[in-house]
Amino acid sequence: MNRTALAIRHVAFEDLGIIEPLLIERGYTVRYLEAGVDAIDRATVTAADLLVVLGGPIGVYQTDRYPFLAEEKAAIAARLGQDKPTLGICLGAQLMAEALGATVAPTGKVEIGYGELTLTEDGRASPLRHIAAIPVLHWHGDQFAIPEGASRLAETQGFPNQAFSRGPRILGLQFHLEADHRHIERWLIGHAHELAAHRLDIAAIRADAARHGAMLELAARAVIGEWLDQLSCG
Numbered sequence: 001m002n003r004t005a006l007a008i009r010h011v012a013f014e015d016l017g018i019i020e021p022l023l024i025e026r027g028y029t030v031r032y033l034e035a036g037v038d039a040i041d042r043a044t045v046t047a048a049d050l051l052v053v054l055g056g057p058i059g060v061y062q063t064d065r066y067p068f069l070a071e072e073k074a075a076i077a078a079r080l081g082q083d084k085p086t087l088g089i090c091l092g093a094q095l096m097a098e099a100l101g102a103t104v105a106p107t108g109k110v111e112i113g114y115g116e117l118t119l120t121e122d123g124r125a126s127p128l129r130h131i132a133a134i135p136v137l138h139w140h141g142d143q144f145a146i147p148e149g150a151s152r153l154a155e156t157q158g159f160p161n162q163a164f165s166r167g168p169r170i171l172g173l174q175f176h177l178e179a180d181h182r183h184i185e186r187w188l189i190g191h192a193h194e195l196a197a198h199r200l201d202i203a204a205i206r207a208d209a210a211r212h213g214a215m216l217e218l219a220a221r222a223v224i225g226e227w228l229d230q231l232s233c234g
Contacts, residue, residue: 003028006048008072010035010056010091013186017178018217019052019224026228036068045075050085050231053092055176057191059142060094060104073099085169085231087224090140093164093172100147100166110141110198111158112191114208117175123153127226128163131219135212137176139191144174168230177220181213 005028007016016023016030023030028050033040035056045051053076063069077099079086088096094104114135119128138156146152146164150172153163162174179187188195188202195202 003049004047005030005050005052006033006045007031007052007054008033008035008040008045008092009054010058011190013183013190014055014090014176015178016052016054017180017183018220019178022221022224022228023050035072036066040068040072040075042075042078046079046082046084048084051076051079051087053086053088053095054178055090055092055139057194058091059106060091060098069095080170083167083169086171087227088172089176089178090174091142093174094142094144096170096172097144097147097164100150102145102147102150104142104144107141107143107159109158110194111138111156112140112195112198112200113138113205114212115156117154117156117162119154120152122151122165123163126151126153126165127223127230128153130222130226131177131216134216134219135208136216137179137209138174139176139187140174144172171227177216177223181209181217184209184213 005023009015009032020030058066073095076095080099098104114137116133116135119132143159144161146161150164150166152161153165155162164172184206
C-alpha cells in the first residue's frame with residue numbers, strides 16, 4: 001500500500017535532503033507544505049502516514065512576526081496528540097517540543113558547523129547509535145527542554161538537549177541529519193547574514209562538509225531507516 005510522507009518546509013534549501021530518496025525507496029509519496037504559503041491545517045497534517053517538520057531561521061515564539069506559526073503549532077499538536085509518526089528537525093523539533101508542553105527559548109549563542117554528539121544511555125539504545133562519533137551538522141541558537149514523558153537522547157557541550165523521543169513514533173532532532181553535503185553551498189548562501197554576524201569560518205564548514213559528508217550520509221540513512229522500521233513494526 002502506498003504511504004504518504006508530508007514535509008513542512010520553512011525555507012527552500014532546508015528540504016528533506018538525503019531523507020527523501022530513502023522515503024521513496026520505502027514506498028512513500030512525498031509532498032511538501034510551504035510554511036507561510038500553503039495552509040497548514042489539522043486535517044491535512046494528521047492525515048499523512050508520516051510527518052516531517054523541517055528547519056528554518058525563525059523561533060517558535062515569534063508568532064507575532066510570523067502568524068502562520070499559530071496554525072502550524074495547532075496542527076502539530078493535534079497530530080502528536082494522536083501519537084502519529086512525526087520527525088522534527090531543528091525548528092521542527094522545537095515546534096514538537098513546545099506542542100508537547102516543553103519550553104523553547106533563545107540561548108544567546110549559536111552552534112553552527114560540524115561536531116560530534118554525546119549520546120545518552122537512551123540514545124545509545126536508539127537508532128542514533130549509528131551516528132556515534134560521526135560529526136553531524138549543527139545550525140541553531142534556540143534550545144528546547146525535554147518534554148515530559150520523553151527520553152533525552154543526545155547532547156553537546158553547549159547544548160545539553162540535542163534529541164528526544166517519545167515512544168517509537170515521535171522523534172525530535174536539534175541537528176541536521178537530512179542536509180545533503182553536496183548542497184552545503186545553498187546553506188552557506190542562504191544563511192550568509194547569520195554566518196557573517198557571528199564571524200564564522202565559511203571555508204571550514206565547506207571543508208567539513210566534504211570531509212564528513214559521505215560517511216554522515218550513510219550513518220544518517222541507517223538512523224532514519226531503523227526509525228522507519230520501528231514504525232512498520234508498530
